[in-house]
Amino acid sequence: MQGLRLVKKDLVMDPALPMPQLKKGQVLVKVAYASVNPTDADVAAGKYALMLKLSGGNHAVKTGLEFSGTIEQGNDTFAKGDKVFGYVDLMAGQKTHQQYIAINAQFIAHMPTSLSFEKAAALPLGALTTLVALQDLAQVKAGNPVLINGASGGLGVYAVQIANNLGANVTAVAGPNQEDFLKSLGASQVLNYHEHSISELPQTFEAIVDLTDNLRFKHIKHMLTQTGKFIPTDPTKHLGAFLGNVTTSKKTKYLMVANGDSQKLKQIAAWVDDGKLQTFVDSVYDFSGYHSAFNRLEATGKRGRIVMKVGEV
Numbered sequence: 001m002q003g004l005r006l007v008k009k010d011l012v013m014d015p016a017l018p019m020p021q022l023k024k025g026q027v028l029v030k031v032a033y034a035s036v037n038p039t040d041a042d043v044a045a046g047k048y049a050l051m052l053k054l055s056g057g058n059h060a061v062k063t064g065l066e067f068s069g070t071i072e073q074g075n076d077t078f079a080k081g082d083k084v085f086g087y088v089d090l091m092a093g094q095k096t097h098q099q100y101i102a103i104n105a106q107f108i109a110h111m112p113t114s115l116s117f118e119k120a121a122a123l124p125l126g127a128l129t130t131l132v133a134l135q136d137l138a139q140v141k142a143g144n145p146v147l148i149n150g151a152s153g154g155l156g157v158y159a160v161q162i163a164n165n166l167g168a169n170v171t172a173v174a175g176p177n178q179e180d181f182l183k184s185l186g187a188s189q190v191l192n193y194h195e196h197s198i199s200e201l202p203q204t205f206e207a208i209v210d211l212t213d214n215l216r217f218k219h220i221k222h223m224l225t226q227t228g229k230f231i232p233t234d235p236t237k238h239l240g241a242f243l244g245n246v247t248t249s250k251k252t253k254y255l256m257v258a259n260g261d262s263q264k265l266k267q268i269a270a271w272v273d274d275g276k277l278q279t280f281v282d283s284v285y286d287f288s289g290y291h292s293a294f295n296r297l298e299a300t301g302k303r304g305r306i307v308m309k310v311g312e313v
């Protein structure tokens, strides 16, 4: 089995990795496509090395957080050959830049029937993370004004659509040439961050979801309603704001998608099959072209996710 190993901050293709051994509650998946996330670049640069080790997730393959593929060895819910998509635990899970993964069945669901493997690999983590942010943490209701900062990236394209599905009035912040695209996904207003600052916006928001992690609560709290929620994507950078939650009705919310949630993946798959959620692939690479796929992370103006074809299914 082949997969990407990290050797002193270099990713190398290892053609002879051992096949994963299944633990209780796990199924074996043959990976078809896997995405390349900004977090993968951080991991490859050594950012999470100690946390991966301490969490018991120190597997040979360290990159790859989501995937599409087929069941190789299933359980009561998933039969051999079923098409599935899912994500892995950032710390403890086996990573997806390899041809087979053993994974807890809570982290997968049957693929939307209308999607190719290529498109399904670009869907789970972005859709699930922003569903948790908007539905569970922000508790967005119909008519709520919601701001999505970083709206055209891997998470943003889903955040805009899901906020719209929940009935919110969506303001999207993105780079140039994204206005028509983001309006087609349901944004009512689009701000180009190269030309304008969000501080120019006159209204207040029930939720501000920051997918860039540039914003700080103290700088944007005047842009929240009295019950407004601020949701950054890297909670480790906002410890002061979490402590400050006790003194204000405006809250900073802790977003960390670590547990498996197959129910939410099913809801996402149903939205896709009902035409309420589109998935976006920025670019596709062969597994052997992984260096180019990782280099693509540096580009601006991407829409949705970079994916690699990991294996034939």
Ligand SMILES: NC(=O)c1ccc[n+]([C@@H]2O[C@H](COP(=O)([O-])OP(=O)(O)OC[C@H]3O[C@@H](n4cnc5c(N)ncnc54)[C@H](OP(=O)(O)O)[C@@H]3O)[C@@H](O)[C@H]2O)c1
Pocket: 037, 038, 039, 125, 129, 149, 150, 151, 152, 153, 154, 155, 156, 173, 174, 175, 176, 193, 211, 212, 213, 214, 233, 234, 235, 255, 256, 257, 258, 299, 300, 301, 302, 304
């Ligand atoms: N907490 C969790 O559970 C969780 C889960 C998954 C991901 N994450 C994190 O979520 C973050 C977003 O992930 P992603 O995959 O969506 O990243 P991404 O694909 O790189 O998207 C980031 C977006 O932000 C835009 N942007 C950059 N600078 C900006 C600025 N100053 N103002 C407004 N927009 C700006 C980029 O636009 P340009 O193209 O113009 O640069 C890009 O569209 C990452 O940090 C990731 O690690 C957290």
